[in-house]
Amino acid sequence: MMSDSQIANSPITDTALSVGGLTEYIQALLQDDRQLRQVWVTGEVSSTNAHRSGTFFTLRDTEGNATIRCVVWRSQLEKLAADLVCGEQFLVLGSIRVYPARGEYQLSVWQVLPAGEGLQALRYRQLRNRLEAEGLFDAAHKKTLPPHPQTIAVVTSGRAAAWGDIQRTLKQRYPGLRVLLSEAIVQGDRAPDSIAGAIARVEKDGRAEVLILSRGGGSVEDLACFNDERVVRAIATCSIPVIAGIGHQRDESLADLAADVCVHTPTAAAELVVPSLEGLREEHQARIEALAATANARLEAERNRLRQLQNRLQKLSLDQQLDWERKELKRLRQGLIRAARSRWQGATGQCQLLSEKLATLDPQGVLSRGYAAVRSANGEIVRSTVGLQEDDVLEVQLGEGRIRVKLIEILGDK
Incomplete structure (x- = not known):
């Protein structure tokens, strides 16, 4: 292995490029290429974001997973032959430009021409019509929410912000509820099977009186799993009421149509499921x-x-x-x-x-059933082994009386 002094004196340091230098080299390669100076690209618009400087959008390959970021600057918007619509296919004329600050390339668009209906939108309409013909969205099949549920199941990712929002809202509105998490992947190719399996686990468990299916928003690609037939059928055939709280405002997913009640955010679902x-x-x-x-x-x-x-x-x-x-x-x-x-x-x-x-909110009632409250030497409730050390003195509140114990060993989670 070379030492620091050897590296400093080696020819490598003379030929190494800085990040800016490498970016400039790539920029020159792309922007000096004749074909890339004026190129036609066909694809499907999967997301758009209007900004005061222009409109940023993503163009995806209809037959694969390739995507490219595009921008139409404000001065060019009025010259477009067609308006950008998510899910529609377009023929786009532009040139490749490099954005040095992030080391990314994008297509600077001059013109947009309609290229027929987007494959994603077509598949969505075909599936919706077929499932609607089967009666999966009929209002007559919708189940009524229980007025005062005591056990609620949530199908979402345990690491998502939606799970934290739901827990916080339920605790504020109706303390003492039992909330069960049936964890699922809510994005990507594995999401449909994962969501359907999570719903099936809730039914098999049998404790929940109502189920919340939730995700905290995302792009069209992120939410594609909620238009999957496996997810829609799992919701429609679920034996307990289902509330869809998928974080989107614009498009209505097939999961929303199949659910017994649909709201736009995880927090709104938590507010709806229980009274204050x-x-x-x-x-x-x-x-x-x-x-x-x-x-x-x-x-x-x-x-x-x-x-x-x-x-x-x-x-x-x-x-x-x-x-x-x-x-x-x-x-x-x-x-x-x-x-x-x-x-x-x-x-x-x-x-x-x-x-x-x-009585369900009385902490003493919980203690009387065999549980205990543990406090540290400074009187704070101990909720985790984090920060504890062997030989720490702890105070344990039982259903009847209190005891002081010394910590001998910290065990693992299992």
Whole structure:
């Protein structure tokens, strides 16, 4: 192996190119090539991005995976013979240019001519028509979402931002839920089989009451798996309700059409699947206030009626008045007992329901089932072995009482 001094004094250092020098050399090769100065390219537009300096888009090979980045500068946009539409094929005239800052080449476009319907859009329409004819998108087959699910399954990538957004939203809206992740690949050639398998695992498990299929957006190529027939059939035949929360705003995927409910983002799916616990509390308080107002109004009405009856009784003889009052008091007493019993039963049931919901949120209830809360020496909850060392003193909160232990050994995840 050569030493640093040998390398510094060797002929290599005299002939080595800098990054800028290499980029300039490649730029000269490409831009001096006669054929590349004015070249016609045919392909399918897979994505577009309008910018104040122009429109950037990607042209892909309809028969393969090759793509090339293209740009139409703002001054050239009005001269185009056709508007760029995702999924459509075009014949593009331009020249190859190198972008030195990123060491990339792109096609600087002068003209765009229509070249027929894009293969991707054609396949999409053909598949959609066939599945629609089979009834996979019929509204009559859509399942109703459960009003208060306790177990929710999520099919997405465990490393995706969508999974974190869903967890955070569910925890804020309805603490205490059981959320199951059925992990899947949500991009690329392996994604359709992976997504269909993840849905099948949720059904086999049998605990979930509703399923969220989610991904945090992407280009047309990234979302192609949600137009795959395997994914659409897995959603349509799923025995529990499916919410599609795929992060896109423009195009409607076939997975959206097959799902029982479709929203545009993972967060929106999480907000839809469960009500807000705070909202439920406010609704309950409003019902209590409405019931109290109704009771007070009824009580005032009965008082007025009683005064009217008293005025009438004053005009009767004493015996008749007493007899009538006894009967009227008996009738009023029975009516009040019935009304009080009915309201008491309703209020008892409502309080029991709220007590059960609050019990699920009680940390002491979790501890009483055999779980324990571990705190470090400074009183913080220990959620991971990261940062722990042998001989650390920890405090363990049990269902009944607390103990102080010394850490002997840190075991692995399994």
